[in-house]
Amino acid sequence: MVTNDFDPIYLDYMATTPVDETVAEEMMRCLTVHGNFGNPSSATHLYGWRALDAVTKARELLADSIGAMPREVIFTSGATEANNLAIQGAARFYAKKGRHIITTTIEHKAVLDVFYALEKEGFDITLVSPNSDGIISVEAIADAITPQTTLVSTAWVNNEIGTIQPIAEIAALTRQHGILFHVDAAQAMGKVAVDLSETPVDLMSFSAHKAYGPKGSGALFVRDKPRARLIPLLYGGKQEQGLRSGTLATHQIVGMAAAFHRAKLHAEDDLKHICSLNKILLPGLLALEGVTLNGSLDQRVPHNINVCFQGLNAEALLMSLPQIAVSAGSACNSAQEEPSHVLKAIGLSDLQAGASLRFSLGRYTTEKEIKRVLELIRLEVQRERDLAGK
Amino acid sequence: MYNEQLLAYLHKAAAKPLWPEGTAQIFSSEVGAKDSGIWLKLCCQIEDNIIREVRYRVVGGGYLIATAEWANAFLTGKNLSAAEALDAKLIVEALALPPQRFYCAQMLVDAVMKIVYS
Structure with a gap:
């Protein structure tokens, strides 16, 4: 969905979608x-x-x-x-x-x-x-x-x-x-x-x-x-x-x-498209050290990937990655400082909830964007782990 | 959203290797706790009362990382008296920290004072 090279890659489709x-x-x-x-x-x-x-x-x-x-x-x-x-x-x-x-x-x-x-x-x-x-x-x-x-x-x-x-x-x-x-x-x-x-x-x-x-x-x-x-x-x-x-x-x-x-x-085509992107992004994120999936692996929509970057801070990741538009917690909540009540309800600690990001895929997401996001995340996670001395 | 000077320090932050334990002229301090997700380790190379270089490790949000990097820029080349004069208000103003992030400035001041008085 990138309209020019400077726009962040939009992966927040569960917050809202552009009008068709x-x-x-x-x-x-x-x-x-x-x-x-x-x-x-x-x-x-x-x-x-x-x-x-x-x-x-x-x-x-x-x-x-x-x-x-x-x-x-x-x-x-x-x-x-x-x-x-x-x-x-x-x-x-x-x-x-x-x-x-x-x-x-x-x-x-x-x-x-x-x-x-x-x-x-x-x-x-x-x-x-x-x-x-x-x-x-x-x-x-x-x-x-x-x-x-x-x-x-x-x-x-x-x-x-x-x-x-x-x-x-x-x-x-x-x-x-x-x-x-x-x-x-x-x-x-x-x-x-x-x-x-x-x-x-x-x-x-x-x-x-x-x-x-x-x-x-x-x-x-x-x-x-x-x-x-x-x-x-x-x-x-x-x-x-x-x-x-x-x-x-x-x-x-x-x-x-x-x-x-x-x-x-277009339900079938949309689903096929999202699944193909999910198959790149999810394994790519889980391959990073200390990254775990929040919520069921099977009983979930492929549009949503909510992951915890153990030991890191989601806010720091978001601030450091202006090229990516994703959400920490739910967008309607993100003005609040409280950790997500959903993540806490499924057993995450305050720290784990504060280390979690929600990536949500949509109709206009491209494979090129997903690959770029993975590379950016990989580099930033490594930098922040280095900064933390891990 | 996040202000430009804060983002500039955050993006500049790099994990230079810390000096090995026992290195001469190296003074370090720690504030916060790694396990609670908020921790700062500050190391200064001090020679003839002058801070020659600052290195650090951070566990925490972008505000704390940016604050640590700001310390690197601010303290390098300063003498200990100037470091001792550092107060949280200066950091808050320099980085335009929002009220809920004032603690980042206070953590840095605490870390610097521990070194100054060590």
Whole structure:
């Protein structure tokens, strides 16, 4: 993806992805005076009808991409809002039935902090720990379920270590107990096959910008049969079946649908490309002295390589390697000084967590870039080991 | 993000071999602990009260590495009185260290004072 020789090599695709060129073109058609700029809620004129038509088509396209019905798609401003709507909405709607909700210790803050906020409201929360590979076992979820439990929430693909959780098995368990199951699929779209007609998940959050769509656009899947009931967070124009008021952002919605459609259409080619890069980068990194992989080797998406440079400092590596754009911890967290809660949850010490970097590969990463990154890392790791007298 | 002078020192940092134990005119000090991930070993070659050369080893982040390299540039050629006058504020200003990294400056001052008073 290098645009000129001075730009750093971008290996932070799990933080965000560039918008696909064709997606951007479709979005542009919904913005200016020459395009489809109307308010989809304007029912009295052609501009509104055209915009509504674009949103309806986008909804159908997106639903088709995830194996859902169009009316099961609620557009939001991103996965954070979708997670909030799903968790707060469901917990509050079913509060009379029970006030116990379950998630895991390795969730994104957009899930964990919602749980903590609900705990302050008087809900009982249980955080299930993963094994040292970063995998949540179905048994651990089963053990946490009580007669008061109304909701289980977990990510499909972990944003920091890329591990894939056993969603189908957890969904079968929650269905058996009559408990709602919410999945944060922000990192899953375009990386694993998402088919909600096959998986009995009740609520699923999506983000456009992790899959070559625009930032500020997301969706919540709300299953129709059996209907998952939610109390909305936003009140106003009663858009999105009253679950999410606010003028629909036509260009964002069209962009997300186009990006998801493209992701599904080219899933096989994309995966092949990423796997070929992973096969160079992962062994290359692990061949360096004192480098270990964080999280499962098998149950992870090939897009993510999170490694610990034992005895070194990830921040020093990042500062010394301006030619590479990678992440220490998750990007949403990197302003904080705290070691990653995900890495600590899988058993890493503060020092090991502080010595870890996340490389994430994407559609525009090239083999040449990966080889260059390996060489740069090898030299810098050697220099810092020398500086440390090791 | 990281400021230019800090990055310049960080990129310049090189692990010159330390002098063998017992070498004449070599004075060294250590602060921090390797095991806790934050450690600085400073070695100075001192002749006629003048610091002729500085070498070091660092375990820690880029800020500490840059601070050690800055010490190399600052102390070389200075007499011990000038070294004794070194204070953390000067280092913080020279490298524009953010508040959460002030400890790097203090570690360097501690290491230098241990040598000055040894």
